[in-house]
Amino acid sequence: MKQKINSTVNRIRLNKVHRLLKKVNVYSEEFQLCSDIELQAKAESFKVMLSESKMTLEQLLPEAYAVVREASRRVLGMYPKDVQVMGAIVLHQGNIAEMQTGEGKTLTATMPLYLNALTGKGAYLITTNDYLAKRDFLEMQPLYEWLGLSSSLGFVDIVDYEYGPGEKRAIFEHDIIYTTNGRLGFDYLIDNLADNLENKFLPDLNFAIIDEVDSIILDAAQTPLVISGAPRVQSNLYHTVKRFVETIDDEDIKLKKSKKEVWLTDKGIQAANKYFNVSNIYDEPYFDLVRNINLAIRAQYLFDINLDYFIQNGEIILIDRITGRMLPGTKMQAGLHQALEAKEEVEISKDLSVMATITFQNLFKQFDNFSGMTATGKLGEEEFFELYSKIVVQVPTDIPIQRIDYADKVFINGEDKNSAILDAVVAYQNKKRPVLLITRTAESAEAFSATLFQMDIPNNLLIAQNVAKEAQMIAEAGYLSAVTVATSMAGRGTDIKLDKDVHELGGLAVIISEHMENSRVDRQLRGRAGRQGDPGSSQIYISLDDYLVQRWGDGKLQNNQILNDYDSNSLENSRVFQHRVKHSVNKAQRVSEEQGAKMREMANEYEKSISIQRELVYAERDRILEMIQSDDFNIDKLAQDVFEYALNKEVHLTQESLMHYIYNNISFKFEGKMTSIRTQSKEAAIQSLMHQFHEQMAENKQKLKNDYFYVNFVRKAILKAVDSGWIDQVDNLQQLKASVGNRQNGQRNAIFEYHKVALDAYDEMVIKIKRNMIRNLCQSMITYDEYDDLVIHFP
Numbered sequence: 001m002k003q004k005i006n007s008t009v010n011r012i013r014l015n016k017v018h019r020l021l022k023k024v025n026v027y028s029e030e031f032q033l034c035s036d037i038e039l040q041a042k043a044e045s046f047k048v049m050l051s052e053s054k055m056t057l058e059q060l061l062p063e064a065y066a067v068v069r070e071a072s073r074r075v076l077g078m079y080p081k082d083v084q085v086m087g088a089i090v091l092h093q094g095n096i097a098e099m100q101t102g103e104g105k106t107l108t109a110t111m112p113l114y115l116n117a118l119t120g121k122g123a124y125l126i127t128t129n130d131y132l133a134k135r136d137f138l139e140m141q142p143l144y145e146w147l148g149l150s151s152s153l154g155f156v157d158i159v160d161y162e163y164g165p166g167e168k169r170a171i172f173e174h175d176i177i178y179t180t181n182g183r184l185g186f187d188y189l190i191d192n193l194a195d196n197l198e199n200k201f202l203p204d205l206n207f208a209i210i211d212e213v214d215s216i217i218l219d220a221a222q223t224p225l226v227i228s229g230a231p232r233v234q235s236n237l238y239h240t241v242k243r244f245v246e247t248i249d250d251e252d253i254k255l256k257k258s259k260k261e262v263w264l265t266d267k268g269i270q271a272a273n274k275y276f277n278v279s280n281i282y283d284e285p286y287f288d289l290v291r292n293i294n295l296a297i298r299a300q301y302l303f304d305i306n307l308d309y310f311i312q313n314g315e316i317i318l319i320d321r322i323t324g325r326m327l328p329g330t331k332m333q334a335g336l337h338q339a340l341e342a343k344e345e346v347e348i349s350k351d352l353s354v355m356a357t358i359t360f361q362n363l364f365k366q367f368d369n370f371s372g373m374t375a376t377g378k379l380g381e382e383e384f385f386e387l388y389s390k391i392v393v394q395v396p397t398d399i400p401i402q403r404i405d406y407a408d409k410v411f412i413n414g415e416d417k418n419s420a421i422l423d424a425v426v427a428y429q430n431k432k433r434p435v436l437l438i439t440r441t442a443e444s445a446e447a448f449s450a451t452l453f454q455m456d457i458p459n460n461l462l463i464a465q466n467v468a469k470e471a472q473m474i475a476e477a478g479y480l481s482a483v484t485v486a487t488s489m490a491g492r493g494t495d496i497k498l499d500k501d502v503h504e505l506g507g508l509a510v511i512i513s514e515h516m517e518n519s520r521v522d523r524q525l526r527g528r529a530g531r532q533g534d535p536g537s538s539q540i541y542i543s544l545d546d547y548l549v550q551r552w553g554d555g556k557l558q559n560n561q562i563l564n565d566y567d568s569n570s571l572e573n574s575r576v577f578q579h580r581v582k583h584s585v586n587k588a589q590r591v592s593e594e595q596g597a598k599m600r601e602m603a604n605e606y607e608k609s610i611s612i613q614r615e616l617v618y619a620e621r622d623r624i625l626e627m628i629q630s631d632d633f634n635i636d637k638l639a640q641d642v643f644e645y646a647l648n649k650e651v652h653l654t655q656e657s658l659m660h661y662i663y664n665n666i667s668f669k670f671e672g673k674m675t676s677i678r679t680q681s682k683e684a685a686i687q688s689l690m691h692q693f694h695e696q697m698a699e700n701k702q703k704l705k706n707d708y709f710y711v712n713f714v715r716k717a718i719l720k721a722v723d724s725g726w727i728d729q730v731d732n733l734q735q736l737k738a739s740v741g742n743r744q745n746g747q748r749n750a751i752f753e754y755h756k757v758a759l760d761a762y763d764e765m766v767i768k769i770k771r772n773m774i775r776n777l778c779q780s781m782i783t784y785d786e787y788d789d790l791v792i793h794f795p
Contacts, residue, residue: 027066043148098377102531117175121206137178154179169201185225189356213372238342295339376520403530406539414545462486507535552588609758717776725769
């Protein structure tokens with residue numbers, strides 16, 4: 001019933017798209033008769049019409065798409081099909097276009113990119129890795145240039161490349177930018193750490209198309225991008241606490257692995273009190289001890305080696321559970337990474353403070369409009385709509401899908417299942433039919449690959465280590481007799497083209513060693529075969545030993561002792577048993593998906609506080625950077641506010657306390673007589689402070705050569721206070737998020753607690769920033785370097 005409703009809704013959505021497609025087709029026929037010069041001149045005329053508000057982008061769409069379509073034929077030798085134009089219409093409308101593998105999403109994106117770039121505000125194509133961004137940019141760049149628009153890769157593809165002055169800005173001044181989600185995220189954070197306008201390089205974010213949109217803004221949404229700063233004071237308790245955790249048992253902890261939660265029970269607390277010889281570990285002096293215990297039990301019970309991380313050259317390398325990709329250079333925050341290093345007895349790295357952070361959810365909300373394309377969008381439509389108010393439109397394939405998706409093969413245990421998988425590979429190999437065997441983990445892929453080599457079956461192994469190499473290997477997976485063993489995301493974004501002879505053999509055979517934690521991934525894996533109407537097949541093998549069942553299943557079937565009395569062959573041939581196992585697996589997958597969505601919702605909730613605060617702080621930074629004359633800074637009002645706040649906290653106002661305040665905040669060279677400080681009232685005292693403030697600022701101004709240096713000094717002093725306060729705030733909120741979950745044990749709502757503390761912390765930060773602005777303005781040391789440039793030493 002639900003499927004029928006979805007089909008009807010999608011047909012209604014497509015009807016609206018079809019109406020625009022007809023208009024594009026009319027223009028397409030007309031533009032076939034145009035000369036190159038006439039087509040190339042269209043961009044300038046379109047820009048004029050938009051700038052003079054004679055047409056909107058929506059009104060211009062049919063004509064603009066037809067221009068790109070005809071230009072693509074002449075420049076690239078590729079003519080966008082009707083289904084690609086339909087996908088392009090969905091993308092401009094700011095929604096998600098579900099287009100199957102091999103339907104030409106790269107070419108589809110050129111039409112909305114061209115249209116939105118005509119505004120002069122820029123358009124971005126964002127994908128998952130550097131290789132795909134560079135490949136698609138190089139392929140499409142000649143088209144954009146022929147059409148009269150500039151395009152660029154959003155980064156220099158050289159490891160550890162250091163950008164020169166203005167180089168980044170020059171990259172982003174192009175009309176169309178190809179980049180990755182990670183690079184754009186860090187660019188955004190770095191741009192908002194700039195200390196002057198010349199160092200800012202990102203324009204306002206206008207329009208973006210996200211390739212593999214479900215992978216980027218759903219699956220990767222929980223992991224924030226982080227720019228690290230100075231090392232924190234390192235705890236020396238990691239190894240000590242690790243040894244304690246090794247002494248406790250299951251009764252000492254309460255574990256909810258599906259929710260990524262673990263904490264000490266009353267029995268565990270007593271064990272900790274005894275081990276560390278304290279009366280109560282939750283007493284105030286032992287806060288750091290409790291924090292380290294919580295980190296150690298999380299590292300011990302919530303993270304699995306070769307699933308969440310592996311060890312390479314004595315270093316912990318994280319693994320993305322959803323994609324199977326390794327995340328070199330990425331570290332967990334708030335001491336958790338160090339606890340993991342202690343667990344595995346590798347050298348403990350420095351725990352760095354957090355300077356800036358943003359999630360992909362909030363990064364893409366910075367765009368005026370964004371859309372996405374993927375082969376597996378419909379299954380995530382509910383989240384797309386709830387989080388981003390975007391619908392998914394399923395675009396039909398140009399040629400009907402010929403792939404056969406066989407029913408799951410069911411086994412009682414993993415050993416029998418793996419044996420059957422190898423038998424299937426051998427059977428396909430004997431027919432010379434290419435096989436793509438997909439596993440959930442790199443460890444499993446390596447095991448299958450090694451076994452196949454022992455059986456004298458050559459194979460390519462792809463475990464998400466080298467994206468460029470993977471793309472070449474996955475592209476060859478459709479060759480005669482090819483056997484490819486890969487993890488779930490390896491080679492994603494690259495078409496598998498079949499040898500001519502392979503069509504007659506039935507096409508590519510995709511074997512999936514178990515259901516993934518998300519049905520979207522299952523569907524994407526099946527879609528590796530059957531590209532553009534090619535023949536092909538897919539089959540998933542399952543057993544009660546599968547990770548999905550073990551972690552998310554209810555345990556009834558796998559713990560059924562009666563099953564042990566039956567012969568495995570008779571069970572596997574039993575329809576009743578097969579039905580029950582499939583039901584168990586499907587139920588486990590639904591629980592996994594629901595938990596994943598819940599975790600993303602929680603991550604989004606936690607992000608709300610820091611997102612609002614970040615927008616306020618970044619807006620204030622931009623306002624400060626744009627100030628060009630001293631009158632733009634109302635520093636008298638700032639000083640008045642700071643002094644009033646400070647003195648309102650004073651219960652007994654004395655000359656001594658006021659002198660102390662002056663030395664610490666205004667002038668450490670104060671030589672005034674005690675009698676010049678008036679304390680008969682707070683108003684009088686504030687006037688005294690304002691007098692000292694004006695004197696100190698006048699002295700500073702004398703050291704500055706002209707108004708330009710004075711404005712520069714004031715700007716830097718104020719900006720330094722903002723940045724220092726915000727960096728501390730970001731780091732504190734990261735620490736808070738890591739620890740606030742423990743408050744749930746006290747029957748409090750963790751998210752409510754987090755927002756309450758975050759709001760209080762923000763108010764405190766604002767006060768601290770204003771106080772430090774005055775300190776920086778008054779007590780900074782002003783000098784010049786050998787090039788006569790201003791150098792400021794902040795207090």
